[in-house]
Amino acid sequence: MSLKHLAFLFFLSLIAAGCAANLSVDNKVIAVVGGRPITYGQFEQQYLQNSVPNSDSINSISSKKNFLNLLIDYRLKLMDARKEHLLDQPAMKSEMQKYETQLAVSYVLEHQITDPMVKKIYERRKSEVSAKEVFIQIKPDSAYPLGDTLKAYDEAMGVIKALKAGAPIDSLIHAYRGGDTYYVTAGTFLQYKGGEQFENMLYSLKPGEVGSYPVRTPYGYLVIKLEDRRPRVEAIRVSHILIKIDGTTPADTLKAYDKALAIMDSAKSGVDFAKLAHEYSADSLSAKRGGDLGYFKRGMMVRPFDEAAFDMTKIGQITGPVRTQFGYHIIKLTGIQPVPPFNEVKESLRSAYLNGGYKFDYDSFVEGLKKKYDFTLDEKAIDSLYAKVDSLKTFESADFDSLLTPEEMKMDLFTFDHEGGTVDTVLAIAREGGQSASLMLTRQNIVNIANAAGKDLVLAHYAVPAARTYPQFDSLITKYEDGIMIYQIEQEKVWDKIATTDSVLKPYFLAHTDRYTWPRRVDLSRIDVATQKLADSLHTQLKGGANFDTLAAKFDLGKEQRDSDGHWGLFADSANALVIEAFGMQPGQFSKPENFEGTFTIFKVNKFVSPEPKTFKEARGEVSADYQEYESNRLRKEWMQHLRNEFGVKVNEKTFDELISEK
Numbered sequence: 001m002s003l004k005h006l007a008f009l010f011f012l013s014l015i016a017a018g019c020a021a022n023l024s025v026d027n028k029v030i031a032v033v034g035g036r037p038i039t040y041g042q043f044e045q046q047y048l049q050n051s052v053p054n055s056d057s058i059n060s061i062s063s064k065k066n067f068l069n070l071l072i073d074y075r076l077k078l079m080d081a082r083k084e085h086l087l088d089q090p091a092m093k094s095e096m097q098k099y100e101t102q103l104a105v106s107y108v109l110e111h112q113i114t115d116p117m118v119k120k121i122y123e124r125r126k127s128e129v130s131a132k133e134v135f136i137q138i139k140p141d142s143a144y145p146l147g148d149t150l151k152a153y154d155e156a157m158g159v160i161k162a163l164k165a166g167a168p169i170d171s172l173i174h175a176y177r178g179g180d181t182y183y184v185t186a187g188t189f190l191q192y193k194g195g196e197q198f199e200n201m202l203y204s205l206k207p208g209e210v211g212s213y214p215v216r217t218p219y220g221y222l223v224i225k226l227e228d229r230r231p232r233v234e235a236i237r238v239s240h241i242l243i244k245i246d247g248t249t250p251a252d253t254l255k256a257y258d259k260a261l262a263i264m265d266s267a268k269s270g271v272d273f274a275k276l277a278h279e280y281s282a283d284s285l286s287a288k289r290g291g292d293l294g295y296f297k298r299g300m301m302v303r304p305f306d307e308a309a310f311d312m313t314k315i316g317q318i319t320g321p322v323r324t325q326f327g328y329h330i331i332k333l334t335g336i337q338p339v340p341p342f343n344e345v346k347e348s349l350r351s352a353y354l355n356g357g358y359k360f361d362y363d364s365f366v367e368g369l370k371k372k373y374d375f376t377l378d379e380k381a382i383d384s385l386y387a388k389v390d391s392l393k394t395f396e397s398a399d400f401d402s403l404l405t406p407e408e409m410k411m412d413l414f415t416f417d418h419e420g421g422t423v424d425t426v427l428a429i430a431r432e433g434g435q436s437a438s439l440m441l442t443r444q445n446i447v448n449i450a451n452a453a454g455k456d457l458v459l460a461h462y463a464v465p466a467a468r469t470y471p472q473f474d475s476l477i478t479k480y481e482d483g484i485m486i487y488q489i490e491q492e493k494v495w496d497k498i499a500t501t502d503s504v505l506k507p508y509f510l511a512h513t514d515r516y517t518w519p520r521r522v523d524l525s526r527i528d529v530a531t532q533k534l535a536d537s538l539h540t541q542l543k544g545g546a547n548f549d550t551l552a553a554k555f556d557l558g559k560e561q562r563d564s565d566g567h568w569g570l571f572a573d574s575a576n577a578l579v580i581e582a583f584g585m586q587p588g589q590f591s592k593p594e595n596f597e598g599t600f601t602i603f604k605v606n607k608f609v610s611p612e613p614k615t616f617k618e619a620r621g622e623v624s625a626d627y628q629e630y631e632s633n634r635l636r637k638e639w640m641q642h643l644r645n646e647f648g649v650k651v652n653e654k655t656f657d658e659l660i661s662e663k
Contacts, residue, residue: 124186190356239337
């Protein structure tokens with residue numbers, strides 16, 4: 001065996017030893033709670049999940065010791081909650097069932113619709129497509145709307161047949177309406193109704209291929225022929241030299257073209273492009289930068305320029321002369337920005353999808369489930385319900401309990417997969433979703449509400465078992481169960497035992513009166529008026545010796561302040577901007593008029609009051625908060641000690657200290 005081979009095996013053994021060492025450290029037991037071990041690996045995982053990343057204290061020994069105590073308390077509370085069978089309580093069962101259903105629905109929709117589509121859109125965005133479309137308009141006719149739709153659809157299918165037989169699309173665009181879609185990418189049309197179907201069609205075709213069915217839009221049908229598909233870049237950077245056409249004759253155009261051609265030949269033969277741009281370009285702004293236009297995306301420049309620029313693929317490539325309405329351009333490719341990684345654009349694509357194509361996919365998904373579960377409206381039940389209600393009333397105003405018997409409330413309006421949607425269930429879903437508030441009780445609205453409720457129930461019926469197939473979902477449910485049990489057991493063992501009556505709070509207040517004192521305060525009066533002119537007049541009168549209280553009683557905007565001769569009250573030094581200013585004044589002084597809270601205000605310092613004790617009435621809110629904190633800490637401490645004694649806790653302090661010191 002060669003030395004090189006031995007060295008490689010030794011290197012592998014070091015790696016294996018390191019992995020084994022780490023595994024050994026993670027499996028070390030640092031505490032036992034109720035007979036169940038807490039390993040260092042479990043502790044580390046929980047600690048990192050509950051710590052602020054990159055904080056100064058994240059590697060602190062004291063922080064880790066404190067967290068171990070919290071983790072032990074957490075385990076003890078869960079053991080107590082399970083011993084009390086909290087999850088068997090009807091209210092808790094109902095809460096958990098409701099949460100699981102809501103979470104399952106959102107989880108399944110995220111994993112089976114949103115995530116796959118966002119990834120699909122990203123993959124599609126690696127290419128760009130161009131197409132031509134024939135548009136067949138649906139002319140609205142209130143008498144025969146369905147007939148007009150069918151007529152337009154038949155016309156569209158006729159266009160497809162003609163195109164597939166070899167008819168030129170431009171002539172059909174001329175005969176109907178239409179146009180072209182110039183190099184777009186996925187996500188461009190998601191904000192428009194029908195946009196996702198349009199993009200789906202574009203990306204399903206090969207260049208030269210015609211869609212086998214028309215795409216429906218709010219205004220008609222589109223027949224699509226894909227012209228081209230090519231790899232996409234996010235943006236490009238170019239420099240250009242613009243040669244203007246001075247004049248309108250063919251000779252003027254030829255002169256400009258020849259000049260542009262000569263400059264392009266010089267650039268291609270090695271003459272510095274920036275120097276040529278500085279000397280010859282009519283675009284004075286970019287000429288100062290050697291012709292540089294910076295990075296831009298597809299469609300940001302006029303089309304001939306855009307086509308020529310994005311046709312280049314190699315840095316340093318030069319093309320031209322390109323004619324636009326501005327003149328002739330010589331263009332040099334100087335930079336290519338590739339499509340960014342998925343993680344960089346994931347959230348923006350997700351947002352665009354949720355605001356656009358998601359609704360279509362969601363509706364299609366649920367309609368598929370309704371077919372799978374044989375969702376069927378019971379027309380007889382709907383007729384029976386409609387016969388009982390007043391169609392001039394709304395779902396919100398109708399008293400269904402008095403209109404229907406208990407048996408009728410349990411009547412199924414629809415069935416699916418051997419289950420039913422009863423009247424009371426449908427009404428509850430509709431009210432909870434706010435769908436029924438202003439809808440009149442017409443038969444069609446009853447059908448609509450039943451269908452909407454059916455969507456929710458069918459989706460939930462599918463989602464709960466489907467979500468359970470994802471391991472992460474079970475973890476989320478377990479965390480929520482633990483959280484709700486912890487909350488409930490704390491409520492019962494701590495907070496429900498704390499009374500905040502005066503008979504309890506007053507003794508606490510008397511034992512801690514030194515905590516409840518007023519700081520130094522200022523006693524103020526003020527006058528509020530509507531105009532600057534009146535405020536200035538009153539200020540002049542005050543400077544002339546007029547009585548502040550008399551002016552306040554006469555001119556203040558508020559009746560309450562007029563009745564109290566402008567007295568405002570006692571304030572600590574940070575109450576507001578006027579009070580802050582008042583603490584820099586002397587008793588008897590008054591301010592200049594100031595625009596304050598929408599009025600013009602003059603205030604006067606009456607006196608300063610030294611710090612003094614608060615009465616129980618003044619301090620009651622603080623006393624209540626302090627007492628609840630004190631009593632909850634006391635009760636929690638007693639509870640935790642009781643649980644430690646009941647279940648048993650052992651901390652391997654030496655092992656734990658060694659591990660956190662090493663880390």
